[in-house]
Each structure stands twice: as structure tokens, then as C-alpha cells.
Amino acid sequence: MNRRDAGYGAAVVLVTAAAVLLAVLGWGDGGKDPSPAAEDRTASAPADGERPPESPDPDGIPPGPKEPESELKPVTGSFTEREKEYLSGRVPEGNDPAAVLQIGQESCDRIAYLARHDRDMAVSSLILGEITGARDAVTQLCPKQKPLLADAGRGFADGNLRVAAEPEPGKAVAPGSYRAPGPGEDCSWQVFGAGGKELDSGSWSKGAEPRITVPRKAREVSSTGCHAWLNEGDNG
Known part of the structure; x- marks a missing residue:
């Protein structure tokens, strides 16, 4: 745990x-x-034909x-x-x-x-x-x-999010520096630029909490197993 x-x-x-x-x-x-x-x-x-409850x-x-x-x-x-x-x-x-x-x-x-x-x-x-x-x-x-x-x-959760000037929960993350204070053992991330070019990637095993920088030229951020990323400032 x-x-x-x-x-x-x-x-x-x-x-x-x-x-x-x-x-x-x-x-x-x-x-x-x-x-x-x-x-x-x-x-x-x-079950087949059964509508899930609201x-x-x-x-x-x-x-x-x-x-x-x-x-x-x-x-x-x-x-x-x-x-x-x-x-x-x-x-x-x-x-x-x-x-x-x-x-x-x-x-x-x-x-x-x-x-x-x-x-x-x-x-x-x-x-x-x-x-x-x-x-x-x-x-x-x-x-x-x-x-x-x-x-x-200002933070974001695991998933695939586009990079935009203004953060939008569940959809977009703003350029800047982020850290994940409660990562899981399978925490990993990638930052992509124009044309899907990988700008950064990494994974966490143990030790200091994961940190990433999303530069202004980034177009997408993807992470899994890291749970939540907290914003540390606009240093992208």
C-alpha cells in the first residue's frame, strides 16, 4: 500500500x-x-439488453x-x-x-x-x-x-492530454513543471511535440517523486500509474 x-x-x-x-x-x-x-x-x-443504471x-x-x-x-x-x-x-x-x-x-x-x-x-x-x-x-x-x-x-491525472495555454481538467494541461507525490510502481510518462515527436519520457521505481517539465512546444502529455500530477509553476 x-x-x-x-x-x-x-x-x-x-x-x-x-x-x-x-x-x-x-x-x-x-x-x-x-x-x-x-x-x-x-x-x-x-446483461444483454439491460441498460446500466444512471x-x-x-x-x-x-x-x-x-x-x-x-x-x-x-x-x-x-x-x-x-x-x-x-x-x-x-x-x-x-x-x-x-x-x-x-x-x-x-x-x-x-x-x-x-x-x-x-x-x-x-x-x-x-x-x-x-x-x-x-x-x-x-x-x-x-x-x-x-x-x-x-x-x-492546475494539475492533471493519468491519461492522454493535449497541451494548451489554459489547463482543462481531463482534457488539457498547461506548459509548466509538475510532480507526482503518490506514484504507483508502474508510473511512466511521455511528452510529445509536433508530429508526435517524443520530447521526454521516463518511469519511476522508487526514491524521489517523479517530476516532468512540459515545454511550450509540447503538444501532448501521456502518463499511466502516476495517479496525480501537481503543478509547480510555469517553467515550460
Whole structure:
């Protein structure tokens, strides 16, 4: 188990209650990691002619009709303006908005827990989408975590991404210097220029964390097994 996996396992303790709520609301399987990545790892192929069930989008909003804003009221007390903004368009019809709010608050707690123990781990988790609905939770419920969200927006996860002036999560990475704080044993990467010319490549075994520089002339970056790359500045 590497450092990222160990920290991730510890953080799951904080969201046990939220996992139960996810099961009640039909957003996930109680007690299991509700992230899209986990669903991909565990879901089996549907039977012939069977349509796979809908899953929540990366912002944690389930499919189906939602409660109108006029009905977003707790049993006792009232919601703050930030809480109302978070709940708007998010509460499944017929469900308790306070339960949905708790899921967002648990996401904030989980981010804060990771940040206290290892900031790199917190940013990596956001890059990898391991905290469903993190963007809205941070923006509307725990804005003090916005620096983590901003750092995650400048990083990228494994895959094949084009190089562009502005980063675009899951699609494009900006020129600059990057490091992978929690690589797997099979971590490797390549940087390509015009015409598919390889500009750089490497792999990681053990020791210092992997680092790459994406120059401005690069056109594509590819990595596997490195998990998340954190931006260290525009030095491309």
C-alpha cells in the first residue's frame, strides 16, 4: 500500500455516515467509495439488453426530478444563504434537504482532514475526483478550501492530454513543471511535440517523486500509474 492509498483509506472513516445517506438516496452503495472511479473498478457488465443504471455526475447531483427551491426547508431552524445555494437543484424529489446538505458538509470535512495530514494528498484526491461533488461543496460550503481547489485545477491525472495555454481538467494541461507525490510502481510518462515527436519520457521505481517539465512546444502529455500530477509553476 503506498502513501496515497493509506491516507485515502483513513479518510474514508470520516464519510461513513455520508455513505449511508448515499445509499438511502440511491447515489451509491453504502459503505463503499461512491466516486466514479470506484464504480468503474467494481461495476460488472450489464446483461444483454439491460441498460446500466444512471450514476451521479462529478458534481454529486443525482439524476431525476429535484425539489423546488421553495421546498428546501429543514425540519427546524433555517438554511444559510450558502447552504441554500448548495442545495438548489441538488435535492431529489421527496428527499430531506438536510440529508443532502450533510453529504456536502462531509465532503468538506473529508477535504479538511486530508489537508491537515498531507496537503499534497488533498490536492491529489481533488484532481482524481475521489471526493464527489467537491467543487460545489468547496465553493458554497467551505470556501476556505478554495486554494486546494485552485491547485487541483492546475494539475492533471493519468491519461492522454493535449497541451494548451489554459489547463482543462481531463482534457488539457498547461506548459509548466509538475510532480507526482503518490506514484504507483508502474508510473511512466511521455511528452510529445509536433508530429508526435517524443520530447521526454521516463518511469519511476522508487526514491524521489517523479517530476516532468512540459515545454511550450509540447503538444501532448501521456502518463499511466502516476495517479496525480501537481503543478509547480510555469517553467515550460
